[in-house]
Amino acid sequence: MIAKTIAELQSEGRTPEIIFWVGCAGSFDARAQKVTRALCEILNHAGVEFAILGSEERCSGDPARRAGNEFLFQMTAAMNIETLNMYGVKKIVTACPHCFNTLKNEYPELGGNYEVLHHTQLLNELIANGKLKLKEGGDFKGKRITYHDSCYLGRANDVYEAPRSLLEALDVDLVEMKRARKNGLCCGAGGAQMWKEDEPGDKRINIERVEDALETNPGAVVANCPFCITMLQDGLKAKEKNEQIPVYDISEMILTRL
Amino acid sequence: MLQSLLFLLVAGAGSWFAWKGFSRVWTNIQLGKPETTTGDTGERWRNVFLVALGQQKMFKNWLPAVLHLFIYVAFVITQVELIEIFVDGIFGTHRFFAPYLGGFYTFVISSIEVLSVLAFVATLAFLSRRNLLRIARFQKPELKGFPSRDANLILLGEIILIVGIFCMNGGDKVLQSRGVEHYHLTGNFAVSTWLGPALFGGLSDGAVMVIERFGWWLHILTVFGFLCYLPYSKHLHIILAFPNTWYARLTPKGQMENMPDIQKEVRIMMGLDQPDGNAPAELPEFGANDVTSLSWKNILQAYSCTECGRCTAACPANQTGKKLSPRKVMMDVRDRAEEIGAAIASGKASKENYNDGKSLFDRITAEELHACTTCNACVEACPVMINPLDIILQMRRHEILSQSAGPAEWLPMFNAIENAGAAWAMSEPREAWRD
Numbered sequence: 001m002i003a004k005t006i007a008e009l010q011s012e013g014r015t016p017e018i019i020f021w022v023g024c025a026g027s028f029d030a031r032a033q034k035v036t037r038a039l040c041e042i043l044n045h046a047g048v049e050f051a052i053l054g055s056e057e058r059c060s061g062d063p064a065r066r067a068g069n070e071f072l073f074q075m076t077a078a079m080n081i082e083t084l085n086m087y088g089v090k091k092i093v094t095a096c097p098h099c100f101n102t103l104k105n106e107y108p109e110l111g112g113n114y115e116v117l118h119h120t121q122l123l124n125e126l127i128a129n130g131k132l133k134l135k136e137g138g139d140f141k142g143k144r145i146t147y148h149d150s151c152y153l154g155r156a157n158d159v160y161e162a163p164r165s166l167l168e169a170l171d172v173d174l175v176e177m178k179r180a181r182k183n184g185l186c187c188g189a190g191g192a193q194m195w196k197e198d199e200p201g202d203k204r205i206n207i208e209r210v211e212d213a214l215e216t217n218p219g220a221v222v223a224n225c226p227f228c229i230t231m232l233q234d235g236l237k238a239k240e241k242n243e244q245i246p247v248y249d250i251s252e253m254i255l256t257r258l
Numbered sequence: 259m260l261q262s263l264l265f266l267l268v269a270g271a272g273s274w275f276a277w278k279g280f281s282r283v284w285t286n287i288q289l290g291k292p293e294t295t296t297g298d299t300g301e302r303w304r305n306v307f308l309v310a311l312g313q314q315k316m317f318k319n320w321l322p323a324v325l326h327l328f329i330y331v332a333f334v335i336t337q338v339e340l341i342e343i344f345v346d347g348i349f350g351t352h353r354f355f356a357p358y359l360g361g362f363y364t365f366v367i368s369s370i371e372v373l374s375v376l377a378f379v380a381t382l383a384f385l386s387r388r389n390l391l392r393i394a395r396f397q398k399p400e401l402k403g404f405p406s407r408d409a410n411l412i413l414l415g416e417i418i419l420i421v422g423i424f425c426m427n428g429g430d431k432v433l434q435s436r437g438v439e440h441y442h443l444t445g446n447f448a449v450s451t452w453l454g455p456a457l458f459g460g461l462s463d464g465a466v467m468v469i470e471r472f473g474w475w476l477h478i479l480t481v482f483g484f485l486c487y488l489p490y491s492k493h494l495h496i497i498l499a500f501p502n503t504w505y506a507r508l509t510p511k512g513q514m515e516n517m518p519d520i521q522k523e524v525r526i527m528m529g530l531d532q533p534d535g536n537a538p539a540e541l542p543e544f545g546a547n548d549v550t551s552l553s554w555k556n557i558l559q560a561y562s563c564t565e566c567g568r569c570t571a572a573c574p575a576n577q578t579g580k581k582l583s584p585r586k587v588m589m590d591v592r593d594r595a596e597e598i599g600a601a602i603a604s605g606k607a608s609k610e611n612y613n614d615g616k617s618l619f620d621r622i623t624a625e626e627l628h629a630c631t632t633c634n635a636c637v638e639a640c641p642v643m644i645n646p647l648d649i650i651l652q653m654r655r656h657e658i659l660s661q662s663a664g665p666a667e668w669l670p671m672f673n674a675i676e677n678a679g680a681a682w683a684m685s686e687p688r689e690a691w692r693d
Contacts (some may be wrong), residue, residue: 001692005689024682028680048527050540054687057679059681066632066651067665068658070517070546076522078521078525101512101513105509151635155637156511190633191630191633201629202579208578209574
């Protein structure tokens with residue numbers, strides 16, 4: 001796996017086509033790191049010249065802004081935009097829908113204008129223009145799986161089809177949950193909930209969501225967001241189903257077919 | 259002559275009371291801060307036509323959508339008959355348009371009758387959904403008391419309207435068939451041609467004439483009653499749904515409103531921009547702690563809310579037993595606007611420096627605000643494009659920025675972002691996953 005920082009690439013006199021925005025979860029969370037590495041391997045395989053920002057990347061500011069801390073958001077966003085603009089970045093891909101939403105929708109007003117893609121969108125592009133060819137067969141062909149729409153890719157940005165068309169390319173047997181697409185139920189982590197305990201109630205939201213998933217009797221649950229993956233895994237664990245039913249990011253499934 | 263005078267009196271008084279009510283709502287909406295309306299006009303018209311007029315978002319749930327459509331279309335088309343009631347009321351005529359329109363008149367009134375029957379069925383269905391089937395979203399705590407009575411009163415009013423129509427038309431048909439003078443032939447109406455004789459066929463001419471007039475007056479009095487009641491009721495949505503869909507933001511749902519003041523301050527602090535000498539002498543309040551610090555659009559939305567509770571039913575926090583209910587947020591904003599509006603109207607206070615020692619936080623608690631996952635399910639669910647999330651986020655901003663409060667668990671995250679540039683404080687470098 002090769003994943004150079006933009007500084008490293010520039011010192012070699014090269015310019016990346018695209019920046020891979022790794023995000024805090026993708027950088028530090030052990031589960032999300034696997035997705036980060038999977039995406040890098042796919043991009044290597046497809047011959048996409050990409051770079052990461054490495055230590056020059058900061059939190060996009062999503063949790064701070066949604067918690068209400070606008071000062072902190074503006075600070076971290078301004079630093080990121082300074083960095084991105086300094087390197088003349090035009091195109092960004094990220095595996096985190098929260099970073100995706102913030103960079104795509106909230107940075108332009110602050111002077112950061114980039115073409116921002118979620119990795120499911122980029123992977124679709126790569127398949128469409130022939131840069132990425134999936135091998136036949138594989139573990140997921142015909143496998144009964146269900147797909148969880150993250151709020152920040154789905155409702156927040158109306159991206160419902162890109163992940164589904166990848167699942168179609170993978171030949172999985174996609175069974176939708178009763179609440180899907182626009183009506184998808186949150187995993188419970190958004191709006192900075194990831195960093196706090198639930199308010200008093202009678203159930204955790206991820207349990208409610210995992211029950212939706214279990215109704216489809218899936219062999220695996222697929223998500224597109226590091227926070228959703230954590231929440232769904234925790235939910236399945238609470239139901240003692242985590243051994244039988246893994247939670248994947250789509251990139252991890254694509255990786256098995258290269 | 260007496261009837262004309264009586265009618266003018268009712269119409270005048272009704273219009274005056276209604277005007278007072280609507281002015282109050284208008285003034286209360288102005289309690290909010292100015293917000294300009296940006297974005298494509300074509301898309302705004304599209305929202306008005308598809309979402310408000312076309313009820314597009316209602317059809318996520320087809321059964322109530324169809325029932326609601328019956329009442330809605332019946333209401334709209336009955337306005338045609340109302341024109342005639344006005345003309346007859348003022349000039350003392352009887353079914354003024356019938357001789358001029360002929361068969362078309364019969365068709366229009368028949369359509370009204372068919373839709374009225376459908377609306378009658380729908381109204382009974384709605385009453386039973388609320389009171390017998392007790393659909394979950396109608397049993398939430400925020401509907402206890404007036405909101406629940408308000409809903410039933412509106413449905414009752416609809417039944418009275420329909421009863422009025424059929425007394426009036428049914429009586430008329432009986433009198434027509436008996437050749438009573440003054441009741442000219444109108445052709446066969448779809449329902450009252452058989453319903454009239456079935457109900458009133460055995461009564462004397464005089465009694466049927468009373469029933470016909472009773473129906474006419476019942477109808478018009480209920481219409482004026484509705485008009486005066488609207489500005490005090492959730493039923494106001496029949497009007498405000500239209501401006502509300504027009505003014506709804508067109509930006510992606512995930513995009514939060516920027517705070518340019520803070521942006522400017524931060525850029526100066528970071529040395530990215532030079533101070534322009536316009537720095538405020540004292541720190542302003544950030545976010546919203548009251549309707550006066552919300553946008554006027556938030557208050558318009560609050561008045562547009564018909565308390566259907568689709569937002570609350572879709573809310574993941576509410577479904578899992580948390581206190582948050584997006585519908586309650588909207589109702590609280592409206593009720594607070596009413597409270598402040600009433601105090602100002604009574605001359606006890608002025609809008610400029612309003613202070614009654616209370617705020618929106620007395621109604622919407624921190625616990626409710628902290629339960630939100632910002633998932634936009636409430637925004638997506640609303641049939642008239644209300645955005646409860648925007649209010650929640652403005653109040654969170656006030657809590658953090660102006661009150662320095664908020665969940666203590668967020669402090670490590672804030673500190674990590676500020677000091678380490680990551681949402682978690684980690685010791686290894688950001689790109690350590692490469693190794």
